[in-house]
Amino acid sequence: MARAQTLSRNQQIVLDIIEKAKGPLKAYSILFNVQKKGINAPQQIYRALDKLIEMGKIHKIESKNAFVACRSSDCEISKATAFSICESCEMVDEISDAKLSKYISSFNHKKGMKFKRFNLEFFGLCKKCK
Amino acid sequence: MARAQTLSRNQQIVLDIIEKAKGPLKAYSILFNVQKKGINAPQQIYRALDKLIEMGKIHKIESKNAFVACRSSDCEISKATAFSICESCEMVDEISDAKLSKYISSFNHKKGMKFKRFNLEFFGLCKKCK
DNA sequence: ATAACAAACGTTATATTATAACACTATGAT
């Protein structure tokens, strides 16, 4: 059996940094921030990121190649993610709206494809930047 | 004034390749395919791609760093894109479903952000791969 | 027609993002 929720040393270090951050972090910026803790190579970061994503602890913002902590306790499996992204200040906010998520999840493609998961990214200007 | 819909030489070359392709193409695979036509550098590809995206002729599949031709004549401005992506064969299909698009477009974030555009990517197994 | 401006081009160099491969270590299950 896989260890239930225990994080490995590197996973914990990477998660801590991402959770403390105000916005999305890039892999190499994480790397630079943890070199004092003895992590030296991109591989170590990417491996931790992969696992954290699998566990639903973080999400990747695909349009930015950046990573944010998951704030909505109910998406452990990360199969329905939605974000709002400010095109000016780059702020990212996770949207957890049950209705929206349910609506999209129940969408069925004509061509017979069954969806396991979706990712939705909204773009605009946040309150501040407007 | 910008030229209405005329494509430049490089833009046309790149668009042709993408339109002929059965699936999403990566920038460097486009590059390798057009070297015989005198395009030698990534810059030339990326510049064409940027313009084609602006014009709504192609879309970027963010989760794959790949590009597909736009098949739905009504998204010239590319502000509401949705794709289904097979996790096995990598097939990508543009979804144009007015109802879905309308529903998502009309979604308003609590935090006061006004959305200009969204991109939705569904993942699963296509008919063949199931 | 031509000057002025904007868009596109070609090129070299470099930055950024991500993975391959290999040997080693720690942990958990039987």
Added chain:
DNA sequence: ATCATAGTGTTATAATATAACGTTTGTTAT
């Protein structure tokens, strides 16, 4: 104890994307 699995550290390299510069072409206004 031993076997399997997950995690680690490291070097090297692949893949994706942009910066910067000077030139050429196309469009617009005069």
